[in-house]
Amino acid sequence: TALDSATDRRFKAARTLTFLGMMFGYATYYFTRLSFSFVGPIMRNDLGLSMLQLGAVSSIFPLAYMNSKFIAGVLSDLLGSPVLIFSLGMMLTGLCNIGFSMGSTVPWFTFFWVANGLFQGCGGTPCGKMLVNWFPAVTRGKWWSGWNASSNIGGFCIPLLAGSVAASFGWRWGMRVPGVIALAMSALTLCVMRDSPEKLGFPSAEEHHAASEREGAAAQAAGAESAAPEEDSEEKESTWDLILKNKFLWCMAAMHFFVYLMRQGVMNWAHFYIMDQFGVPALEATARVSGFELGGLLGCITSGQLSDRLIKRNPEAGAAGLRARVMFFY
Secondary structure (H helix, E strand, C coil): CCCCHHHHHHHHHHHHHHHHHHHHHHHHHHHHHHHHHHHHHHHHHHHCCCHHHHHHHHHCHHHHHHHHHHHHHHHHHHHCCHHHHHHHHHHHHHHHHHHHCCCCCHHHHHHHHHHHHHHHHHHHHHHHHHHHHHCCHHHHHHHHHHHHHHHHHHHHHHHHHHHHHHHHHCHHHHHHHHHHHHHHHHHHHHHHCCCCCHHHCCCCHHHHHHHHCCCCHHHHHHHHHHHHHHHHHHCCCCHHHHHHCCHHHHHHHHHHHHHHHHHHHHHHHHHHHHHHHHCCCHHHHHHHHHCHHHHHHHHHHHHHHHHHHHHHHCHHHCHHHHHHHHHHHC
């Protein structure tokens, strides 16, 4: 059934606000995730911390972050509100950054940074659920890459923000400012974002796309009908069986592992290397590292466009396999 113009406008307005909330909100998550990395040089000078002590503070963070992603996904399903998990997690990461700034000992820093990691997973997982809720599969690569670019935006801005504030007002304010931004942004996202179109009385993203497309609407409906029995048959298998037998999932997990190994190494430690090897000030070193994310921003956007184009040209080849090929290429 076709949508009336008023319903279509309200659907698109709610979707746009939700997408912008995800974009700027997830960029803010990166503010509170990377703040310590870029105030670290100032902390090392002011508190006399060694590289070993700085590494000890940050070493447990990835483990806490890994577990929080799984927990956030479960909570999103149980509570039925990814927006609530997203906004609440952002508020708690902001409080952890502010709490971090109030101490002066390695155990204090470690406690708050591990707590920060436990709430960081509340960013990405709920966003994935909202993207599926609001955007149809045929255009999801474009929107997903657009949202994922927020990590590059946050990664580009935080070295400049935290580094400049720490250099001008001290490392404590370098942690507090991202924390305050997170508190404000969490309130904003809670007000403007919506969990799904169905909760607002709109049709689903797939139904909206089929209704708004004048050409190929019949093909869209036929594709949805043919896909339904396959989905029902897969439900007979347990979730763990589906995960363990999914070769594309394992390929993507392996690729993400090695990509993040390089990315986190650059973002967390490259500025220390630049300072020690080339004798540049902390602010200049963090500014140089921020340029790393500009290339990531371009690659993120183009990869989503490329995967969508491949899927449209080869619909019979399978979306997961084509997206995996794009990841292999990058």
